[in-house]
Amino acid sequence: MNLSNENNNKCLAAVFIPALLTLLLTTLVTGCAINDKGFTQLRYFENATSYMTKQNTWGGFISTHSSDRGFTLGYAERIKVYPKMTNNAQLTLDQFLQQTDNSDFVESSTKEMDLENLQPFAWFEKSQGITLHANSLKIGLSAGVEVRNVLRLLPDFEGVFIINRDPDGSIKAGVQGSLQQQ
Amino acid sequence: MKILLLKVGFICLLLTGCQATHLVYVHTTTLGLEVTASTETTSGRMVFGYDRDTFALVPRKKDNEDAMSLAAISCIYARGLNEVQFRHFVSTGKTAIDIAQDREILADIKSSIQGGSDNCSPGETQASNTSQKTNDTK
Numbered sequence: 338m339n340l341s342n343e344n345n346n347k348c349l350a351a352v353f354i355p356a357l358l359t360l361l362l363t364t365l366v367t368g369c370a371i372n373d374k375g376f377t378q379l380r381y382f383e384n385a386t387s388y389m390t391k392q393n394t395w396g397g398f399i400s401t402h403s404s405d406r407g408f409t410l411g412y413a414e415r416i417k418v419y420p421k422m423t424n425n426a427q428l429t430l431d432q433f434l435q436q437t438d439n440s441d442f443v444e445s446s447t448k449e450m451d452l453e454n455l456q457p458f459a460w461f462e463k464s465q466g467i468t469l470h471a472n473s474l475k476i477g478l479s480a481g482v483e484v485r486n487v488l489r490l491l492p493d494f495e496g497v498f499i500i501n502r503d504p505d506g507s508i509k510a511g512v513q514g515s516l517q518q519q
Numbered sequence: 520m521k522i523l524l525l526k527v528g529f530i531c532l533l534l535t536g537c538q539a540t541h542l543v544y545v546h547t548t549t550l551g552l553e554v555t556a557s558t559e560t561t562s563g564r565m566v567f568g569y570d571r572d573t574f575a576l577v578p579r580k581k582d583n584e585d586a587m588s589l590a591a592i593s594c595i596y597a598r599g600l601n602e603v604q605f606r607h608f609v610s611t612g613k614t615a616i617d618i619a620q621d622r623e624i625l626a627d628i629k630s631s632i633q634g635g636s637d638n639c640s641p642g643e644t645q646a647s648n649t650s651q652k653t654n655d656t657k
Contacts, residue, residue, distance in 0.1 A: 430624055434631045461605070474545070475558055481551010486595075486605040488544040492578045492587050495612030501632070502605040504596070504641055515614055 369397030382442035387510040388419040388452060389442050403473045404460050411466015417457040418500060420512040428513060437499050437511030459488045459500045539576035544607055546573045546595050590615040594632045594639040604641050606632045
């Protein structure tokens with residue numbers, strides 16, 4: 338029994354140690370990033386009612402934001418949608434649906450936005466490699482490929498939120514504090 | 520491994536308690552290994568291989584109170600790891616109460632969320648794997 342366990346441990350070590358070394362080597366070659374600093378590509382977008390960020394990172398990536406707090410060794414893609422919290426109570430539901438459909442995200446300058454103190458209402462994650470999670474949804478470890486789509490609202494949020502992400506990657510979003518009753 | 524999961528679950532319990540603190544909709548797909556514990560609930564998750572999970576959590580406003588007012592329509596379609604459609608309409612508070620009482624408005628929202636289609640699948644030629652949900656909670 339002990340011999341069998343030893344063999345299993347040796348097999349696991351033979352698989353995981355080279356995999357870990359390969360990932361560490363990849364990190365050394367490609368670099369690493371902490372939030373928006375380091376070897377990462379971060380782009381900002383906005384539409385009438387929302388902000389959006391798209392981030393791609395290769396190598397090591399540490400995030401301290403509550404939505405995706407953790408460490409990824411490999412490839413990480415993060416798309417986050419933040420509310421502007423406009424409150425146009427004159428808008429009817431039909432108008433709001435139409436506005437959301439017509440209001441595409443447009444790329445903006447990095448300096449125009451300060452999203453540090455905002456919580457995203459929705460986010461999309463793709464991680465390839467090893468990830469340590471310590472975020473607002475889960476804690477633990479994953480290895481391999483993980484795709485996660487999340488919508489998360491505070492219980493005291495009053496209003497309407499729409500998020501549409503299609504298989505081709507296009508995203509539409511809309512937020513309103515309240516709407517006119519029809 | 521069980522001991523590790525118990526420890527993780529206990530830490531989660533200490534951190535968050537037993538109740539959901541946010542309104543949450545999640546669709547997640549894993550290929551590989553995952554050992555995690557939810558921080559919104561006290562559940563754990565261990566995956567080795569391929570797994571897909573879709574769930575929603577509706578919190579109470581306060582302890583011993585009803586769930587928050589919510590009118591929501593969701594349309595989630597997934598095929599493989601990359602082809603995922605994630606569409607949600609969520610309204611809360613007084614707006615949710617108004618919307619939940621009007622069938623025409625609900626039908627309009629459903630049509631909008633489904634992109635004007637009768638069902639949730641993004642293309643007519645694509646295989647159907649749909650999940651639709653309507654929650655009216657007061």
